[in-house]
Amino acid sequence: MTAAHTLDVRVIPPREKHPTIFDTFNALAPGESFVLVNDHDPRPLRYQFEFEHAGEFGWEYLEQGPSVWRVEISRKAKS
Amino acid sequence: MKLGLSSAAAPDAPLGELLEAAARRGFGALELREGDAHGITPDADVGAIGEAVRRATAAGLTITGYRTGGAGHDLALARLSYTLGAPILLEGPEDLAARIARARQMRNAGAAVAIVLRGESVVQDGALAAALSSPLAWDADPRVGPPGRFAEALLRRTAGALRHICLPGGGPETTLQDGMGVGDLMRRLALAGYEGTLVLAPSTTRYRLAWRSWLGHRGGGGCGSKVAETPVRQLTTLAMEGGER
């Protein structure tokens, strides 16, 4: 059983936040995923994924507040 | 990985206030530091410690460690560790070999103990090698240098023994830590599958005011109020100008 990849972005300075998220995503092998943990709904991030990685990512909410949001972001194989 | 709060972020807060603040900010873990106002001491009554654990659980929090460095109380610390269901995070003695020996003695007395590593470089050192095979805590310090690579090396070398990381900063200091490698640290921890705790604490006591406000200390928050409206930079500037006692 592999350990979960948990990326808690609450402690990351704003300028590094999205680059860190995309660096983590890009380090995944197809089929792998990580769990993003945040203190608000990461909607703008989702739109950025949709524009920059259309069709290559999965997005599943595991928890939706009120204090913590968890999203499992998976990397799909390029189609 | 579980994000946690150190009682060092609210050293004057009694336990109830500390639990409330940690829960409100969405933390899952709580690390108690000996000497802060939470009321848990090595000599505390077993019933009181059990009650503290119950209250933490009710608030959705797990007490994940009790941090201490001072000499003495070792048997009491062992008992405390057992009742808390959490390891002693051992900061002292200063000499690593002596700290390892003390940890071993405390384990023999029934304590769970994690030795705190701070700043030691990952070198082929006899004492360090001995430490690396025991449960470990590590204090990152982004001000000294990017913590990511050191964390990854520690994780690799300790194969799961590293379960507690303390990161000075985060919270109201998050926006000030740009460029210090916090993002890199979090990415490496994620990709390494780190499943321990990451606990936040003020990087300096000068930010005490900013942390008090961020945690919603009385007057700064209240049920349903948006503590978040408080401008972090202003508070931090105040703290830096010595605006707190």
Place this chain on the structure above:
Amino acid sequence: MSELVLLDVRSVEPRDRFDRIMGAYEALGAEQTLELTVDHDPKCMYYTLRATRGDDAFDFDYLENGPETWRVQVRKAAAGARA
């Protein structure tokens, strides 16, 4: 001449920034320009506006592009102005 509405979100907690920015955008009048100052590249806001308002609904121009500060000017496109 467009009236500038200044919004500096650097001192706003990250979890409140989205609502502040979208609220300021929504409140813009036809003759107003929102000048947003942020400590990170606001392209995610650009993508959000594109996804939720449509490609042609707004203008989004960078005045400053880092490395520490980003300033963008956002305007609602005039109705019917796009060919």
